[in-house]
Every structure is written in structure tokens, then in C-alpha cells.
Amino acid sequence: MSTLEATVTANFGRHFEVETNQGDILVATRRGKKQDITCNDRVLIETTLNNEAVIVDKIPCKNLFYRSDQYRQKTLAANIDQVIAVIANEPTFSDALLARILVAGESNQCDTVIVHNKIDLPLTDRDRQILYYYQTLNYQLIEISAINQDIKPLLAVLDKKTSLLVGQSGMGKSTIINQLLPHQPARTNDISAALDSGKHTTTYTRRYTINSETFIIDSPGVQEFGLNHISNAGLENLFKEFSPLIGQCRFHNCQHLNEPQCAFKEWVANDPMKKRRLELLIELQQTNQR
Ligand SMILES: Nc1nc2c(ncn2[C@@H]2O[C@H](COP(=O)(O)OP(=O)(O)OP(=O)(O)O)[C@@H](O)[C@H]2O)c(=O)[nH]1
Ligand SMILES: [Mg+2]
Ligand SMILES: [Zn+2]
DSSP states (O other): OOEEEEEEEEEOSSEEEEEETTOOEEEEEESTTOOOOOTTOEEEEEEOTTSEEEEEEEOOOSOEEEEEOSSOEEEEEESOSEEEEEEESSSOOOHHHHHHHHHHHHHTTOEEEEEEEOTTSOOOHHHHHHHHHHHHTTOEEEEOBGGGTBOHHHHHHHTTSEEEEEOOTTSSHHHHHHHHOTTSOOOOOOOBTTTTBOOOOOOSEEEEEEETTEEEEEOOOOSOOOBTTSOHHHHHHHSGGGGGGTTOSSSTTOOSSSOTTOHHHHHHTTOHHHHHHHHHHHHHHHHOOO
């Protein structure tokens, strides 16, 4: 039996789709009970007679994009160059989730980009302020209307990279994939107006090939995005605007709550967006054990 190198192109839970270096697509399972394989992992497989495959080994990955809470980790994809946080004018996007996705991207030394989709729909003042603030932090912001095939601004950003689309349900991640790759459509669905939320149409993570050097990964909508794997000190570094303030508070163990001479509190004073970002940082630190 021969061992082949392959890439995991879809993760269905206990089953995977893999693509060999020769371009053959196979369904695979993991040998043993290990749960260490995720979308875009490089793996070694053995093929069986009925053209199925067994993943016998995982090649160490350069990075792993995942979220975590107190109890478990949930991986989305491995070996990515770029995280694309997708937000939209409708349904309402969560600023907390956006902040967390950007932190997770930064923690993987990835490029992190914000794609603002559905610009054909009206934008609220809240959303305008949030997006403006992230631009002041030097996050690249790309505005598109995927449904109107207005995705050109995105093409240059994707070129020669492996990008992971992440965001709440209903933001239009799969619609973006469909516009990029009309011949290999991903499933999309309406949003539920009553709930102001998406319908969780995409249920597994899949990598799509744009060309031999450019890949894009679609992922299921996320509602929660825990960062328990990042320490409190790490979080302060990854909330970009706060990193220059580290060590400037009067108390070295300052939690930036009510302590006197807190550099963080002083810096955010009178600016609602900065205050909100500090609130989001503290919220994460308080759920963390470290
Ligand atoms: N008006 C408008 N609607 C859009 C746009 N892009 C996507 N939609 C609609 O938004 C809805 C949700 O799109 P999807 O692509 O399924 O969203 P998703 O982010 O993949 O959602 P999940 O798979 O549940 O995570 C669909 O009804 C799309 O037609 C856009 O640019 N403008
Ligand atoms: Mg989808
Ligand atoms: Zn402080």
C-alpha cells in the first residue's frame, strides 16, 4: 500500500475530503481516534481498494486558526495566509465578534482584512463608526456587494494567498465564493428577518481553488468566538491600539477597571469607540483564567 501526500479540502467532522498532489479527490477518515485534522491540513494518506483513504499522519502546520472556550477548541482551518472577517449591513453584525476574529488572525501572524459586504443596503451610523475606527487601526477595509457581482476589489487581496472567510451567519461568505467561482457553487441562503440573523447555511469548512496559488476557505457562520487560548497579556498586545500602553499603568497588575492612574482608562476617556474596545478587551480578560 502506498502513502501519498494530500491536502484536506473539506472537513465534515469525522469525514474529510482530501486532494492528492496528483489532483485526485478522495473521501478520508482519520486512523485511530485522533481529532487533530482540519481543513487545509497537509496529511499523509493510504488509499483503500474502493478509492477511499485513511489519513495516517498529519504534516505539522504553519498555523491553526481556532476559537476556544473553557472546555474545548474548535478549529476552522490550518496553514492560512490571511483571515478575512466578513461583516455586512444586514443582519446586524456583532462588534465583539469582529474584534475577536481580528485578534485570532493577529495571533496567527496572518494578514487580517475586513470585508464589508452588502453595501447596496443602507448603513447605520454605528456600523459606519466601527468601520472607520478599524481603518484608523490600519486594518484594510474592502467594500463590496457580492450579490451584485461587485467583488473586483477583493481579487487583488486574495491573489497568491490562502484566505479564510470568517463571520456571522448571513454575512454573505458563501455568496462571495459563488461570485468568485460560479462553476463550483457553495450553498447560500436567506437571512431570517424575524431574528435579524443568518440561517447557518454552511455547515462545514471547505477550501476552494481559484488558481494553483490562490485558495479561499468558506466556513460556517460563528456566533461565539472564545479566545481562551490567548493569555491576558497576549490580548493586550493583540488589541493593537492598546499595546503601546502596556506597562504604563500605575499598578503593574492593573485590570483597567477602577484603579487610579490607569493608562488605558485615560487613553479611552471621552471616545466612545475606544471605550468600547477597552470594554471588549476587559470582557475577554475576565472570561480568561490566565
Ligand atoms: N443585499 C445583499 N444581499 C446579499 C449580498 N451578499 C449576500 N447576500 C444575501 O445574504 C444572504 C446570506 O448569504 P450567504 O452567502 O448564505 O451567507 P453566509 O455568510 O455564507 O451564511 P452562513 O453559511 O450561514 O454562515 C443570502 O440571501 C444572500 O443572497 C449583498 O451583497 N447584498
Ligand atoms: Mg455560508
Ligand atoms: Zn490600567
